[in-house]
Amino acid sequence: MDDDDVTNRKVSFRKCLEHLSGAGKAIGVLTSGGDAQGMNAAVRAVVRMGIYVGAKVYFIYEGYQGMVDGGRNIVEANWESVSSILQVGGTIIGSARCKAFRTREGRLRAAQNLVQRGITNLCVIGGDGSLTGANIFRKEWSGLLEELAQNGEIDKEQVQKHAYLNVVGMVGSIDNDFCGTDMTIGTDSALHRIIEVVDAIMTTAQSHQRTFVLEVMGRHCGYLALVSALACGADWVFLPESPPEEGWQEDMCIKLSENRARKKRLNIIIVAEGAIDTQNKPITSEQIKELVVKQLGYDTRVTILGHVQRGGTPSAFDRILASRMGVEAVVALLQATPETPACVVSLSGNQAVRLPLVECVQMTQDVQKAMDERRFKDAVQLRGRSFETNLNTYKRLAIKLPDDQIVKSNCNVAVINVGAPAAGMNAAVRSAVRVGIADGHKMLAIYDGFEGFAKGQVKEIGWGDVGGWTGQGGSILGTKRTLPGKSLEDIAAQMRTHSINALLIIGGFEAYLGLLELSAARERYEELCVPMVMVPATVSNNVPGSDFSIGADTALNTITDTCDRIKQSASGTKRRVFIIETMGGYCGYLANMGGLAAGADAAYIFEEPFDIRDLQSNVEHLTEKMKTTIQRGLVLRNESCSENYTTDFIYQLYSEEGKGVFDCRKNVLGHMQQGGAPSPFDRNFGTKISARAMQWISTKLKEAPGKGRRHGWAGRCSRGSCLLLCTCSASSRTGPRSAGALGPSRLSLAVIPQRQGLAPLWRWGALRCPSAMLLAVRKPPIHGAPPAGP
Secondary structure: OOHHHHHHHHHHHHHHHHOOOOOOOEEEEEEOOOOOOOHHHHHHHHHHHHHHOOOEEEEEOOHHHHHHHOHHHEEEOOHHHHOOOOOOOOOOOOOOOOOHHHOHHHHHHHHHHHHHOOOOEEEEEEOHHHHHHHHHHHHHHHHHHHHHHHOOOOOHHHHHHOOOOEEEEEEEOOOOOOOOOOOOEOHHHHHHHHHHHHHHHHHHHHHHOOEEEEEEOOOOOOHHHHHHHHHHOOOEEEOOOOOOOOOHHHHHHHHHHHHHHOOOOOEEEEEEOOOEOOOOOEOOHHHHHHHHHHHHOOOEEEEEOHHHHHOOOOOHHHHHHHHHHHHHHHHHHHHOOOOOOOEEEEEEOOEEEEEEHHHHHHHHHHHHHHHHOOOHHHHHHHHOHHHHHHHHHHHHHHOOOOHHHOOOOOOEEEEEEEOOOOOOHHHHHHHHHHHHHHOOOEEEEEOOHHHHHHOOOEEEOOOHHHOOOOOOOOOOOOOEOOOOHHHHHHHHHHHHHOOEEEEEEEEOHHHHHHHHHHHHHHHOOHHHOOOEEEEEEOOOOOOOOOOOOEOHHHHHHHHHHHHHHHHHHHHHHOOEEEEEEEOOOOOOHHHHHHHHHHOOOEEEOOOOOOOHHHHHHHHHHHHHHOOOOOOEEEEEEEOOOOOOOOHHHHHHHHHHHOOOOOEEEEEEOHHHHHOOOOOHHHHHHHHHHHHHHHHHHHHHHHHOOOOOOHHHOOOOOOOOOOOEOOOOOOOOOOOHHHEEEEEEOOOOEEEEEOOHHHOOOOOHHHHHHHHHHHOOOOOOOOOOOOOOOO
C-alpha cells in the first residue's frame, strides 16, 4: 500500500464518521459465556465509539441474565465508566449463563427491558452459543414486540419506533474455536499464560531430567495446544482435530527416547483437554504419564493449567484487536438497515471485516460434526488455513526423518542475522535450519552478521544444535548493523569457499538494504547469483512490503506492560502526566499501537506531522481531564517523530503549560524494548515465516539450471516463482526475481521481489491513528482536524 492508498483510507474513515450519526439511537453491550482477556477493551471501544458518534450506550450486566432481569442490570455508560479497564482481565460488566433466555418467555422479558430504554442495537461479545442466541432474539424481535403490545406492556407507538433489532457480534473466547476469524479476543493472552508456565517448567525439568505432560484448555479445539507446542518446541502434541495414528504409544516413546539420546535433558508433551484417538476415545494426561513411566521409566509430572489461562492482564495484541473490533462493531450497527443480517466482526489477515453470523456459526458446528464422524482431515481444513499451516509446520519441525530417508539436494544454504536484535530471531533460525535439513540441504550458520560473513565465521549447523532456541531472546548467531557494501569481495569469496547455493537473511531494514546491495553486485560477482530471501525481524516494524516483523509484538508488549506500571504510578500520585519515548526510528508503529494498547492520551509519530498547536491542544485536553476523576495522563512519542519537538521539549512544554494543574515526568524506554523472552506471537510467526522462506528457497533450487557448474553451486537465478507477487517478464541471471523479502501481506504470507518492496512503506501509524485517537480524547470533534495521536 502506497502513500496515496493510506491517505485515501484515512479520508474514507473520516468521511465515514462525518456521515455516521448515532443521535437518538441506543446501543446495548453485553459479555456472555466464558470470560476472555480483552473483553474490557472491546467494551471500552464500543462505549467510546458510541459516545463519539452521539449515541447512548448501555451496559448490560451479567450477560443475558441481566437483560432478562432488567432493572439495575441495564445502566447507561459514560466516558469515564470505561477508564482504566484496558489492563484488567475478565469483564467488568460480568458474564453469566442464562437458562431463562433460552425460553420465549425469557426473551419476551428481555425485549421489554430493552424497549423501555430505547435499545435497538445490540453488541454481543461472546462465543458461538452467545451469538446464536442473539441471532434468534433478533429474528423473533418483531413478534416479541407484537406480543408485548397485545399484553399491554408497551404501546403501538413503541412497536413502530423500535420495529427492528440490529445485532453485531464479537467473538470473545480463549479457545479460538470460531470459524471465520483468524483470532478471537483472548486467545493471544491465553497463549501468554501457557508459554509463561512452559518457560518456567523447562528450568526445573532440565534440572531433574524430567518429562512434563501439560494439559491446556480449548474444549474441542486444539488451537492453544498446537500453537503452544510450536512456540516451545514440544516433543509431542495431542489434538482433537488430528488424533495420533494407531500405534502412537510406541511412536511417542521412540521419539522421547531419541531426543534423550541426543542429550536433551527434558521432554515436553502438550495435551489439549479435548484430545481423542482415532476412535473418538479420550486421551488423558494421566494415561500419557502412566505410559511414559511404564515404557521408559522417566520421571514424569502432570501439570493441568486450568483457569490460569483465562486470567491475568490482556496482551497488547488482544487489546488492539478488541479495540479495532469494537469500533467496527459500532460502525456496523449504525450502518445497518432492517434487511441487514446479523454479522460478526472478524479478523481476516490484518483487517477487521464483517461476516454473516449464521454462516460462521454453521461452519463452527460443522467442525464438531466432522470430528464426531471421524472425518479428521475435513475438521483440520474447516478450522482454516492458519490452523492447517500451524499443524504442517509443527510436524516438519518436531519429527526428524532418519538420514537415509532424506533425499540429499547437494545444496548448501546459509542463514544470517542482520541489524538490531529482535525477539523471535532464534525461533526463525531454528525453523529455517530444521526445514532446510528436512529438504535435504546442508545448513550453514553465519555468525555476527555481514562482518562475520566477510571474516569467514561460517559453520555447519545441525538439527540438534537449534534445540531449545524458540524461547530465547536476542540473537544466538549474533547480529550487527554493518552493510555488506564494503566487503562484497570478501563475502563473494566466502560464498565460493563454502559453496553457498542460497542465502536466508533474517533482520530489519539493514538486512533489506544489505539484500539490495548483494543483488546489485550480481553483475560483478557470479557467486552472488543465488536465491536470496529476507525475513523481516525488527522491533521497529519498518520493513517495506510487510505488515508485521518478528520482534515487534514482543516490543509492543514490553511497552504496554511498562505503560501499565507507569499509569498506576500516575494514578497513585494524582495530577501527573508521563511522557514516554519509544523506539522505532522513523516508523511510528510502536508508539501508535502502544498508545492504543495502553490507553494513552496522545501519540506523536513521524507519519502524522504535528505542530505547536497540536501540542497545545493536548495540554488543554489534559488540563480538562484533571478536573475529572481520572487525574493522570500518558503521552507516547516516537523517538524520531520530529527533529525539533524532542522528548525534552515536549516535557518542558507540558511542565510549563500544566503548572498548577499537573506535573510532568518523562521516561525513555530504550533498549529494554529489544530484550526479553519472545512473545508467543513472535515465536509462532518467526517459525512459520522462516519455514515459508525455506520452502521458497527449496523451490528455486529445484528450478535452477546449471546445477553442478564450477565452484559447485546450484540455484542460479531463474524465471521466478508463482509465489512472487510480480508480473515482470523472465529475468536474467542478474535479475531481481531470485531475491525477495518475505513478509505477510494483509491476507497471507507472500514473497515479494525486493525491488518492488522499495515502494513507500505500508504505514501502520497513518492508517490506525483516527480510530486510536477517538478512543482516547473525550468528545473529539467529528468535523475539522483531529488532535494528534490516539
